[in-house]
Amino acid sequence: MDRRQFLQSTTGVMISSTVSLQAQATMRAFLPGSAQIAARPAAGMDYLWINKDPTRIGWMILRDLDVMLEPKAVVESAVKANINCIMLTAGGSIAFYPSTVPFHVHSPSLSGKDFFGDLAAAARQNHIRMGARFDFSRQSKAALDAHPEWFFRHADGSPATDATGCFSPCLSTDFYRVQGLKIISEVMDRYKPELVYINMFVNSIRAPGVRSTIDPDPTICRCKSCEAGYMKKYGKPLPAISNEEYDAFLKEVSDNASQMIADAIREKWPGTLYINADNDHSDGHHTEARTPAGNQVWLYSSSENVNRQRTSYPERVGINICIGYASNTSRLVIMPEEEMKLHFYQAIAHGSPLAFAFTGTPLTQTDQRELDALRKFYAWHAANADLYSLQVNLARVLLLCEPETAPRYRNLLPDQTNKGIYSMLTEAHFPVAVSESAKSMQEAAKKYDLVIVTTGAPTNGVKEYVENGGRALFINQEPPFNFPSPVREVSDSRTGYVEIRDPKAFPSLAGIRYLSCSGSYSALDVRGMQSQQVAKFFIYPDEKGASLTFVAPMVEQPAEFAHRDLKQTDIPALITRQVGKGRIAFLPWDIGGFYAAGSIPIHAGLFTDIVDSLIGNNRQIRSNAHRSIEMVLMHQPDKHRSILHLINCSGQSQNKYFQPIPLHSIDMDLLGSFSSARARVAGADLKIANRQGRSFLTLPLLNGYEAIVLS
Numbered sequence: 001m002d003r004r005q006f007l008q009s010t011t012g013v014m015i016s017s018t019v020s021l022q023a024q025a026t027m028r029a030f031l032p033g034s035a036q037i038a039a040r041p042a043a044g045m046d047y048l049w050i051n052k053d054p055t056r057i058g059w060m061i062l063r064d065l066d067v068m069l070e071p072k073a074v075v076e077s078a079v080k081a082n083i084n085c086i087m088l089t090a091g092g093s094i095a096f097y098p099s100t101v102p103f104h105v106h107s108p109s110l111s112g113k114d115f116f117g118d119l120a121a122a123a124r125q126n127h128i129r130m131g132a133r134f135d136f137s138r139q140s141k142a143a144l145d146a147h148p149e150w151f152f153r154h155a156d157g158s159p160a161t162d163a164t165g166c167f168s169p170c171l172s173t174d175f176y177r178v179q180g181l182k183i184i185s186e187v188m189d190r191y192k193p194e195l196v197y198i199n200m201f202v203n204s205i206r207a208p209g210v211r212s213t214i215d216p217d218p219t220i221c222r223c224k225s226c227e228a229g230y231m232k233k234y235g236k237p238l239p240a241i242s243n244e245e246y247d248a249f250l251k252e253v254s255d256n257a258s259q260m261i262a263d264a265i266r267e268k269w270p271g272t273l274y275i276n277a278d279n280d281h282s283d284g285h286h287t288e289a290r291t292p293a294g295n296q297v298w299l300y301s302s303s304e305n306v307n308r309q310r311t312s313y314p315e316r317v318g319i320n321i322c323i324g325y326a327s328n329t330s331r332l333v334i335m336p337e338e339e340m341k342l343h344f345y346q347a348i349a350h351g352s353p354l355a356f357a358f359t360g361t362p363l364t365q366t367d368q369r370e371l372d373a374l375r376k377f378y379a380w381h382a383a384n385a386d387l388y389s390l391q392v393n394l395a396r397v398l399l400l401c402e403p404e405t406a407p408r409y410r411n412l413l414p415d416q417t418n419k420g421i422y423s424m425l426t427e428a429h430f431p432v433a434v435s436e437s438a439k440s441m442q443e444a445a446k447k448y449d450l451v452i453v454t455t456g457a458p459t460n461g462v463k464e465y466v467e468n469g470g471r472a473l474f475i476n477q478e479p480p481f482n483f484p485s486p487v488r489e490v491s492d493s494r495t496g497y498v499e500i501r502d503p504k505a506f507p508s509l510a511g512i513r514y515l516s517c518s519g520s521y522s523a524l525d526v527r528g529m530q531s532q533q534v535a536k537f538f539i540y541p542d543e544k545g546a547s548l549t550f551v552a553p554m555v556e557q558p559a560e561f562a563h564r565d566l567k568q569t570d571i572p573a574l575i576t577r578q579v580g581k582g583r584i585a586f587l588p589w590d591i592g593g594f595y596a597a598g599s600i601p602i603h604a605g606l607f608t609d610i611v612d613s614l615i616g617n618n619r620q621i622r623s624n625a626h627r628s629i630e631m632v633l634m635h636q637p638d639k640h641r642s643i644l645h646l647i648n649c650s651g652q653s654q655n656k657y658f659q660p661i662p663l664h665s666i667d668m669d670l671l672g673s674f675s676s677a678r679a680r681v682a683g684a685d686l687k688i689a690n691r692q693g694r695s696f697l698t699l700p701l702l703n704g705y706e707a708i709v710l711s
Contacts, residue, residue: 048283050195050273050317051310054385055353056378058083058362059321061133062096066360067109071119077362079126081371082378085353086123087131087197090116090187092180093138093166097190101182103143120191131195132187136180137202138166143179150175152203153223155215171203172225172253180257181264188269196265197286201258201278203250216240229253251406254279275317278407284309284317285407286355289343291326291335297655298596302343303630303647304422304434306350308401311393312437320347321355324370331359334367339657342649344377345705349632349645351391354381384680387643387707391634394642395431396449396620396671397611402456403436413593414455417476420592421452424604427627430611431620441465449615453477454592467580471614476590478538482579483586490518490537494553498573498589502547505613508605514551515602517573517589538588542570548606549573574610585614622669626650629663629702633670644670644708646699659704666699674710681706 058078060066066074078086089096095104097116107115120130144151144159144167152160152170160168169175184196203221219242220226230238230249239246258279265274276282287305302320309318322343326333344354356374358365365371381388399421402414418434425432433440433448441461444451445468453459455477463481466472472479490496496518500506518537537550550571556562575586587610595603612619621631628650634643651660674695677686682701686708689696699706 048273048315048317050319050353051314051351052390054381054388055085055129056081056083056381057085057087057131057319057321057353057355059087059133059355059357060089060361061357061359062089062107062115063360064094064107064109066364067096067107067113067115069361069363071115072122074119074361074363075122075126075128078123078128081362081375082382083128083362084382085129085131085195086119087133087195087355088116088119090132090134090191090193091183092134092136092198095183097187099183099186101179101186103140103146103179104183105140105142116187117191120193129195130191130193131197132191132193133197133199134180134184134187135199136176136183137168137200138162138164139169139175141165141167143167147175147179149173149224150179151223152221154218155222157222168203170221170223170225171201171250171257172221172229173223174225176257177260180261184261184264185268188265188272192269193272195273195275197275197277198258198261199277201254201276217242220246226253255281258282273317275319276407280407284313284319286317286319286321287408288321288323288357289347290323291333291339297652298419299649299652300346300419300422300426300630302346302352303350303426303632304419306347306352307393307432308434308436310351311398311433311435311440314392318352319355320352321357322347323357324365325357325359332366334365334370336657337370337373338651338659340370340373341377341704342647342652342657345645345647346630348381348388349630349634349647349707350393351634354378384707386639387680387709389636390638391636391643393431393433394633394635395433396447396615397425397430397432398440398444398448398451399425399432399434400440400451400453400457400459400462401434401436402454403458411456413590414457416596417454417590417592420595420597420603421454421475421607423599424592424595424607425611426630427604428608428611429619429621429623429625429629429631431631431633445470449618449620450611453479455590463579466582466584469581471582472584473610473614474584474586475592476536476587478588479577479584479586482577482584483575484541487539487541490539490550490552492518492553495556496537496553496589497551499549499551499568500547501545501549505547506606506609508609509602512602512605515606516594516600517550517591518553536589537573539571540575540588543572543575544570546570546572547574583614585610618671620671623667625666625668626663628652628660629666631668640711642672642674642710644668644710646702646706646708648702648704651704663702664700666702668697668699670695670697670710676709676711678709679706680709 091099091104095106097114123130150169150173152168217240220238222238227238233249234245258276258281262274262282265272274282275284275286289302306318306320322340324335325331348354362371401418402411404410422432438458438460444465449471451462451465451470451472453462453472453474459480462472495516497514498517500509500513549569550573554563554565573589577584591603591607630647630649632645636643648660648663651658671694673690673693674688677688677697679686679699686697686699
C-alpha cells in the first residue's frame with residue numbers, strides 16, 4: 001500500500017472516545033448530524049483547477065511589520081508581477097485579521113484593521129485567487145494557562161517552548177479539533193479562500209527553535225492525551241525512546257487530525273482545495289526548492305519532485321514552491337537569480353504551477369534583482385500561458401520508487417538510488433516518468449516500453465506487464481517472480497567490482513574492464529545531512545557465459561601488494577530472464593547509488609547500454625545535445641498537441657549557479673510523426689522531416705530554456 005492509498009481505502013475516521021465533549025460538539029458543528037467523519041474520496045480532475053489553469057502563486061509569509069502596508073498596494077505589486085493567486089498568512093499562531101476566537105492572538109500592528117480581508121477583497125477585484133495560510137505551531141501563554149491539556153509535554157511535564165515564549169500544541173489533543181477548526185471556520189466563512197494551506201502540522205520536535213528539557217527522548221510527547229491514546233492502541237505506556245510503534249501512533253494521530261480538517265472543509269466549503277505541509281490526508285502537498293548549504297546540490301530536485309507527484313497522483317495538487325530565502329534562520333539571504341530560474345523551468349516543464357515564497361510581500365523584498373527576475377519569469381509564463389495548462393507526461397520509461405514515508409521525507413538509501421537512476425536517464429535524454437504508486441502500472445502496457453524498479457517500490461502489476469510483452473529492469477531489488485533466492489550478500493566497506501566479460505554487450509564501455517559495484521560511499525538525505533553508507537552486492541548462483549560478473553573485494557593497500565588476490569568468477573552481476581512474452585533484467589547491486597555519489601561516466605554508460613538492450617535501441621529521443629540538457633516531453637490533451645521542454649542546466653557547478661552556456665545546433669530525432677514544430681522562446685518554426693515513424697528537427701540555439709510545440 002502506498003502512502004496515500006488510505007485516502008481511497010479507509011471507511012472513515014472515528015471520533016475517538018478520548019476526544020472531549022467540547023471537541024465532539026465543535027466537530028459536529030462543522031459536520032452536522034454525524035458522529036463519524038466520512039472518508040474523503042479522491043478528487044476528480046475537474047475539481048482541481050490548479051492542475052488545469054496556468055497558475056502563478058505569490059506565497060506571502062506575513063510578518064507583523066507587513067500589516068502596516070496598504071493592502072491595495074500589495075495587490076498592485078502582485079499584479080505587476082503577474083501573480084494570479086496569492087497565498088497569504090491568515091492566522092493560527094498570529095491572526096492577521098480581527099479574529100474573535102479566544103486566544104487567537106492578533107498581530108500587534110493590526111490595531112483593529114482587517115489586513116487579510118482588505119487584501120483578499122482587493123485581490124478579487126483584480127481577478128486574483130486567494131489562499132489562506134495557517135500555522136498553529138506556536139501558541140500563547142494565555143492559551144497554555146487556559147487549556148494546559150492542549151499542549152506537548154516533556155517527561156517532567158514541562159511544555160515545549162521556543163525562544164519567543166510560545167508553546168507547541170500536540171496533534172493528539174483537542175487543540176486542532178476545537179481551536180484549529182474554529183479559526184479555520186472563521187476565515188473560511190468570512191473570506192472564502194479557494195485554497196487552504198496548513199504549515200508545520202507536526203509535534204514540537206520538528207518546529208525550528210523549539211527547546212526541550214532533559215528527557216530520555218524529547219521527540220515523544222507525554223501529554224495525557226498521548227498517554228491515553230498510546231495505552232488504548234498498544235495496551236502499554238509510552239516508550240522511553242521513540243520506536244516503530246510510537247512512529248505509527250504519531251502518524252495515526254496526525255492522519256486523524258488532518259482527515260478531520262479535510263472533511264470539515266469539504267463538508268462546509270466544497271470546491272476549496274486543502275494542502276497540509278506534513279500530512280497526506282488532504283488534496284495534495286507541496287515540495288520545496290531551497291538554496292542548499294555547502295555542496296548539497298542535486299540538480300534535478302525540482303524536476304523529480306514535480307514529476308513524482310504528477311505521475312503518482314495526477315488527480316491531486318502538486319506544487320513545487322521556490323523558497324526565495326536561504327533558510328528559516330537566514331531570511332535575508334536570497335536565492336540567486338539563475339538558481340531560481342532553473343527551479344522554475346523544471347517545475348513548469350513537469351506540470352507544476354509557479355510558486356515563489358516571500359518573507360513578507362513583494363513590496364518588502366530586500367533584493368530587487370531577484371524580484372525583477374521573478375517579474376520577468378512570471379510575465380513570460382503569463383504571455384505563454386497556453387503552454388502550461390494541463391500537461392501529461394509522455395515518457396515511455398517509468399521509474400518506480402519507494403513511497404515517501406511522509407510528505408518531503410524519504411528513506412536515505414532508496415532515495416540515493418533513485419537520484420542516480422533519474423540523473424543517468426535525464427543526462428542521456430530519456431524522458432522519464434517517476435511514480436511511487438502501483439496505480440501507475442494499470443495502463444503500463446500502453447504507456448511504457450520499460451519499467452525500472454528500485455528498492456522498496458510497489459511491484460503490483462509488474463509481473464502481468466512483463467508477461468504481456470513488457471520490459472522491466474530491477475535495480476538492487478530482487479524481482480518477486482521467476483527468480484531464485486540469493487545465496488548470500490556482500491556487505492563490505494572495501495570496494496567490490498564487476499568485470500565486463502562480453503564487451504559487445506556494452507558498446508559504451510569499449511576499453512573498460514572493471515567498474516566498482518560495492519563498498520563505502522557518501523550519501524545525502526532530503527534534509528542535506530551527509531552519512532557514510534555501505535553498498536551491498538547480492539550473490540546469486542554462478543552463470544556460465546554471463547556478460548557481467550562479480551569480483552570480490554581484494555587487497556588494494558599497500559600498492560605493492562594490490563590485486564594479488566583478484567579472482568575471476570561466474571557470479572552474475574547482470575541477470576536476465578524471459579518471462580512470458582516479455583523480459584526482465586536484474587542488477588543485484590546499487591548502480592544508482594554509486595552514480596549519485598560519484599557521477600562516474602562508466603556507470604552511466606553501462607546503465608544506458610542495458611536500457612537500450614531492453615528497449616531494442618528504440619529511444620524516444622535521440623540527440624547530439626550536451627548531457628546537461630534536460631528534455632521533458634509532455635502532452636496537452638485539451639489542445640491535442642505535445643510540448644518538448646528543453647532545460648539548459650549547464651550553468652550549475654557544484655553548489656554554484658551561473659548563466660547557462662548558450663548551446664547551438666541541437667539535433668533531435670523523436671519517436672512519432674509530427675508535422676510541425678515551433679520554438680516558442682525563439683519565436684520560430686523549425687524544419688521537420690519524417691522517416692519510419694520518427695521526426696527529425698534541429699534547434700539552432702538554446703539559452704536557458706525552450707518549449708517546442710509539436711503538432
